[in-house]
Amino acid sequence: MAQRKGLTLTDVLITVVIGFVFAVIYSLWGAVYTVLQPLGLHLNELVYGMWFIAAVVAYLILRKPGVALLAEFAAGAGETIVTLQFDVILIVYALLQGLACEIIFAAFKYESTKMMTAVYAGIAAALITLPIDWFYGYLAEVAVWNIVLMFSLRIISGALIAGVLAHLIYQALKETGVLKFVGRRKLSHDEGL
Numbered sequence: 001m002a003q004r005k006g007l008t009l010t011d012v013l014i015t016v017v018i019g020f021v022f023a024v025i026y027s028l029w030g031a032v033y034t035v036l037q038p039l040g041l042h043l044n045e046l047v048y049g050m051w052f053i054a055a056v057v058a059y060l061i062l063r064k065p066g067v068a069l070l071a072e073f074a075a076g077a078g079e080t081i082v083t084l085q086f087d088v089i090l091i092v093y094a095l096l097q098g099l100a101c102e103i104i105f106a107a108f109k110y111e112s113t114k115m116m117t118a119v120y121a122g123i124a125a126a127l128i129t130l131p132i133d134w135f136y137g138y139l140a141e142v143a144v145w146n147i148v149l150m151f152s153l154r155i156i157s158g159a160l161i162a163g164v165l166a167h168l169i170y171q172a173l174k175e176t177g178v179l180k181f182v183g184r185r186k187l188s189h190d191e192g193l
Contacts, residue, residue, distance in 0.1 A: 019074025045153035049161030052125035072098030122162030
């Protein structure tokens with residue numbers, strides 16, 4: 001039986017559930033980010049990558065176009081529901097971060113589950129936040145060296161949390177066998193680095 005390439009209702013439901021699970025995590029993660037802020041030197045940016053992880057985990061599980069965008073949107077929208085604070089800016093961030101990940105996954109034709117693919121997606125999501133931060137005026141008064149430090153740490157976080165950690169979550173789920181009936185069953189690439 002041929003496998004459908006587009007999103008099925010099951011794919012959408014799985015993606016939204018993944019998004020809402022991460023919405024709860026995102027809302028709790030804000031406390032971790034806030035606790036690290038007073039330490040200075042943008043150490044809080046080292047945990048920023050958690051806000052990109054839903055898109056990467058959903059993609060690794062399903063490997064279909066649109067999944068990363070939908071998962072990140074569901075996580076962002078869900079976070080506004082969990083925190084009871086509707087925030088249009090948060091939705092904009094979620095959509096653009098999901099789109100940045102989609103671009104990386106499209107470059108790999110939605111087939112690769114390698115760790116480096118996840119890392120590239122985490123980096124892309126981190127990079128897209130710079131113009132958004134600039135647009136919303138968060139960086140207007142910040143010195144250049146400070147912006148470079150801030151985004152260097154955010155990119156590292158995107159690579160490690162949204163990339164490496166997402167891949168480890170995917171591998172752990174795969175080991176349990178729960179993924180054998182979702183996503184694409186045949187891989188044309190190995191799943192290593």
